[in-house]
Amino acid sequence: MAVLTFEGQRFAPAAGESVLDCLLRNGQPIQHSCKAGLCQSCLVQAVDAEVPPKAQAGLKGTLQASKHAMACQWCADADITVKLPGAAAAAVDSLVCELTLLNAAVMKLVLKPADAASLDCKPGQYMNLTNPAGIVRSYSVANDVQRDGTLEFHVARTKQGMFTRWLFESAAVGDAIPLRGPAGSCFYLPDAGQNEPLLLSAVGTGLAPLFGILNDALAQGHRGPVTLVHGSGQPELLYYRAELQQLAQQHVNFCYVPVVLENPTSDVSCRSGDAASLTMAALDPARIAETRVFLCGNPDFVRGLRKQAFMKGVRSANIFCDAFVQRPVAAV
Amino acid sequence: MSSVFEQIGGAAAVDAAVDIFYRKVLSDPLISHFFDSVDMDRQIGKQKAFLTMGFGGPNNYTGKDMRNAHKHMKLTEAHFGAVAGHLQSTLQELNVPANLIGEVMKIAASTHDDVLNV
Numbered sequence: 490m491a492v493l494t495f496e497g498q499r500f501a502p503a504a505g506e507s508v509l510d511c512l513l514r515n516g517q518p519i520q521h522s523c524k525a526g527l528c529q530s531c532l533v534q535a536v537d538a539e540v541p542p543k544a545q546a547g548l549k550g551t552l553q554a555s556k557h558a559m560a561c562q563w564c565a566d567a568d569i570t571v572k573l574p575g576a577a578a579a580a581v582d583s584l585v586c587e588l589t590l591l592n593a594a595v596m597k598l599v600l601k602p603a604d605a606a607s608l609d610c611k612p613g614q615y616m617n618l619t620n621p622a623g624i625v626r627s628y629s630v631a632n633d634v635q636r637d638g639t640l641e642f643h644v645a646r647t648k649q650g651m652f653t654r655w656l657f658e659s660a661a662v663g664d665a666i667p668l669r670g671p672a673g674s675c676f677y678l679p680d681a682g683q684n685e686p687l688l689l690s691a692v693g694t695g696l697a698p699l700f701g702i703l704n705d706a707l708a709q710g711h712r713g714p715v716t717l718v719h720g721s722g723q724p725e726l727l728y729y730r731a732e733l734q735q736l737a738q739q740h741v742n743f744c745y746v747p748v749v750l751e752n753p754t755s756d757v758s759c760r761s762g763d764a765a766s767l768t769m770a771a772l773d774p775a776r777i778a779e780t781r782v783f784l785c786g787n788p789d790f791v792r793g794l795r796k797q798a799f800m801k802g803v804r805s806a807n808i809f810c811d812a813f814v815q816r817p818v819a820a821v
Numbered sequence: 822m823s824s825v826f827e828q829i830g831g832a833a834a835v836d837a838a839v840d841i842f843y844r845k846v847l848s849d850p851l852i853s854h855f856f857d858s859v860d861m862d863r864q865i866g867k868q869k870a871f872l873t874m875g876f877g878g879p880n881n882y883t884g885k886d887m888r889n890a891h892k893h894m895k896l897t898e899a900h901f902g903a904v905a906g907h908l909q910s911t912l913q914e915l916n917v918p919a920n921l922i923g924e925v926m927k928i929a930a931s932t933h934d935d936v937l938n939v
Contacts, residue, residue, distance in 0.1 A: 522866075522867070522870060523870035523873070523874075523880055523881060523882070524881040525870070525873060525878070525879045525880050525881060527832075527835070527866065527869045527870045527873050527880075528866040528867055528869060528870035529862070529863075529866035529869075530863070530866060546832070547832065547836065547869075549862075788859075792859055792861075795861060796847070796857075796861070799840075799843075799844070799847075799861065800844055800847065800848070804840055805839070805840050805843070805861065805862070805865045808861075
């Protein structure tokens with residue numbers, strides 16, 4: 490007799506019943522609409538189960554790779570454990586091993602998880618961090634935990650942020666930080682093709698996931714042109730410029746475009762203007778239908794640019810976003 | 822005789838049509854505000870479900886669902902006509918044969934009373 494486990498509860502599916510119908514029959518609050526495998530309203534994430542291809546048909550590659558599935562298309566005829574997408578799994582212990590200011594307003598936080606080898610976290614996904622006061626925030630991962638054995642985050646100081654105040658004022662190397670995750674579908678997938686253009690665009694600490702995705706793409710041998718636009722208010726708030734310039738020198742297919750709104754120092758190494766316009770200008774019209782676009786930063790920037798890119802001709806399935814929202818992400 | 826949905830190309834036809842169709846409705850100031858939600862992936866999913874239904878494919882929508890989904894939107898004939906027009910021009914752009922476009926437009930027309938709550 491198959492068992493369907495969801496959020497710690499166990500249910501017995503009827504013969505031929507879908508995961509969605511079984512959960513609905515048992516009063517579980519699952520969003521759904523078409524029940525035909527199209528609207529993707531009823532997404533769940535497999536915890537301990539092989540997902541049948543039918544339950545992933547039409548999903549973005551990054552959602553497939555992170556074991557998302559449409560509950561309505563998944564026949565519950567084997568033992569299956571699923572959760573809501575992004576819902577917290579068990580916590581992993583980690584310790585703060587580095588705190589470095591990247592500029593006046595951004596802290597690089599490096600954590601060493603207890604069991605890095607078992608952490609299946611792709612650069613660009615995000616994790617939930619719990620500080621010693623119990624405050625939970627989610628931050629995007631800027632590096633490859635499998636390569637480095639650590640997780641790197643970039644945290645911007647916010648005026649009233651309880652987590653950031655702790656981080657900037659009293660955090661210390663050796664502090665214990667429980668981690669949950671990963672979540673998010675904004676990451677590089679070599680199977681989606683390695684010869685197509687990649688356009689990455691971020692403002693502020695939106696650079697964190699894109700820095701991870703960029704290094705991942707280059708390390709995995711992406712051959713198509715890769716452009717990274719990083720926007721900021723002033724030149725001194727850009728960061729990782731030397732690292733990115735060095736990457737551009739090492740990889741002929743990578744172009745780095747730092748952008749600032751105001752440029753009082755007339756720093757000739759960065760462009761003036763708004764990052765969104767320069768991002769749109771970097772789209773190659775001849776290859777727009779195959780270009781993959783990655784957007785990270787504040788919600789207005791991400792949503793505005795996402796729509797512009799789509800209207801210009803980028804395929805909806807080729808736009809990957811991570812909008813930073815100032816709230817604990819546990820309740821998506 | 823295979824269904825309209827099969828003749829038109831099934832799920833692959835929906836995938837080909839959805840971006841074209843969604844760009845058209847977002848470009849139309851009369852109706853774009855109904856479709857311009859913050860979560861574009863979710864909207865794309867809804868449009869795929871709509872196109873699948875329009876193409877005569879598998880769906881679970883009932884007239885009552887259609888009525889409930891649209892009744893608070895204060896829709897008029899002009900709104901309904903605009904969406905139908907974008908559906909038709911999407912199919913024309915994809916070189917769907919005229920007789921199949923006719924079948925799809927018949928299915929779309931059949932939702933008229935439920936969508937406009939008349």
